[in-house]
Amino acid sequence: MTATGPAAKSLPLILARELASNLSTPMFVLDGEGTLVFFNDAAELILGKAHSEVGEISGLQLGEMLELRDEHDAPMRRRDSPAGVAFYQRRPEHRTVRVKMFDGTHRLVEATAYPLFGAGDMLHGVVTVFWPINGTSS
Amino acid sequence: MRIRVWGCRGSLAAPGASTVRYGGNTSCVAVELESGDVLVLDAGTGMRPLGVELEQEPRAEMHVLLSHLHLDHVQGLGFFRPLFRPDAHVHIWGPASPVQSLADRLAIYLSPPLFPVRLADIPARITFHDGPGNEVTIGSATIRAGGVTHQGPTIGWRIEEHGRVLAYLPDHEPVIGVDLESLADDWLSGYDIAHHADVLLHDAQYGDEEYPRHVGWGHSCIEHVTGFARRAHAANLVMFHHDPYHTDDDLELLLDVARKTAGDHVEHICLAHEGMTIDLDAAGTRFVA
Numbered sequence: 001m002t003a004t005g006p007a008a009k010s011l012p013l014i015l016a017r018e019l020a021s022n023l024s025t026p027m028f029v030l031d032g033e034g035t036l037v038f039f040n041d042a043a044e045l046i047l048g049k050a051h052s053e054v055g056e057i058s059g060l061q062l063g064e065m066l067e068l069r070d071e072h073d074a075p076m077r078r079r080d081s082p083a084g085v086a087f088y089q090r091r092p093e094h095r096t097v098r099v100k101m102f103d104g105t106h107r108l109v110e111a112t113a114y115p116l117f118g119a120g121d122m123l124h125g126v127v128t129v130f131w132p133i134n135g136t137s138s
Numbered sequence: 139m140r141i142r143v144w145g146c147r148g149s150l151a152a153p154g155a156s157t158v159r160y161g162g163n164t165s166c167v168a169v170e171l172e173s174g175d176v177l178v179l180d181a182g183t184g185m186r187p188l189g190v191e192l193e194q195e196p197r198a199e200m201h202v203l204l205s206h207l208h209l210d211h212v213q214g215l216g217f218f219r220p221l222f223r224p225d226a227h228v229h230i231w232g233p234a235s236p237v238q239s240l241a242d243r244l245a246i247y248l249s250p251p252l253f254p255v256r257l258a259d260i261p262a263r264i265t266f267h268d269g270p271g272n273e274v275t276i277g278s279a280t281i282r283a284g285g286v287t288h289q290g291p292t293i294g295w296r297i298e299e300h301g302r303v304l305a306y307l308p309d310h311e312p313v314i315g316v317d318l319e320s321l322a323d324d325w326l327s328g329y330d331i332a333h334h335a336d337v338l339l340h341d342a343q344y345g346d347e348e349y350p351r352h353v354g355w356g357h358s359c360i361e362h363v364t365g366f367a368r369r370a371h372a373a374n375l376v377m378f379h380h381d382p383y384h385t386d387d388d389l390e391l392l393l394d395v396a397r398k399t400a401g402d403h404v405e406h407i408c409l410a411h412e413g414m415t416i417d418l419d420a421a422g423t424r425f426v427a
Contacts, residue, residue: 008330009324011286011327014327018316021315021316119234
């Protein structure tokens, strides 16, 4: 017999999730449509919610949760964030950003995002890693 | 379709008295379609005797579907008689790579000093294809490939004929450092290839107690293969890619463990063996040898 299965995640995304699952560094995985499809336990400490609780949400919704600002505390457009640059400009980006923690405080973090290219330069998604800067909550 | 196993050993050919029941040749499975077309899954050392048999009734065209290019899956190419017949047209399908074409990668093996005959000097006409993400029709079947977790570019194959499905994932570690049960179906490597397969030929290289020493090597333990088959709703699980260090007796112990682990969740579990023949058609699935 045959049956239609769910739309499978691509292998680069599956491998990115497995990597994220085994890291203690906050890591977010967006798919090729810009949807947040996974974040690890360490990232849960930023959002205050588990991935199983949040499910898949749009990059826009993620941006609203994090309220990203630049290092001078000016609002940051989503497309200027490291993940936005990686997604829209298809290149890696690293910069200091201020994120809103789940408890309402803000924290400076170093953020690195890079696109996941597969065969034929197909964009499978974007991975963003946050590197906390100690003692910067406000 | 009629499925016949010509080699089911993993990693390295392992001939000898202790492997005679299940066989020592590396991965090679022939699938004869109702249309008469022949698909050859992988080109391990089992491809040599398959080629001898195919030459009894020479075919103008055939398809070789490679899962990946590790030596145990390509070593038989240099001994596959149809490739040495100028009037043969052999299509070779395999995983895409961002670095080199399929032909260039195979030529690394099929050239001196590893092999005396260069790929370019093989008499048959060869056409290379990247494994298709979308369905492609060959004779009376459709085939589709999907990337799976292993070392290096690797694909599994789904072959469907008249609603019956064979899934072939000879080298596959479905999860690494993650609980398989914690993943939704769409996050499970290989699920899209194997779901609701009537016959699933799947990597079963390690015992569960061996696996911790081989995490990330790209192969399954018993817990993996039974869990994956259950999650994929595979009706018949054929344990494949036997470890070269496992004797026939070792394999039968692993089969016992697999059956206990799977419980009633998988209809039928068995060990692949050379000569195993499975008919898969409108009447159902029949293990005929």
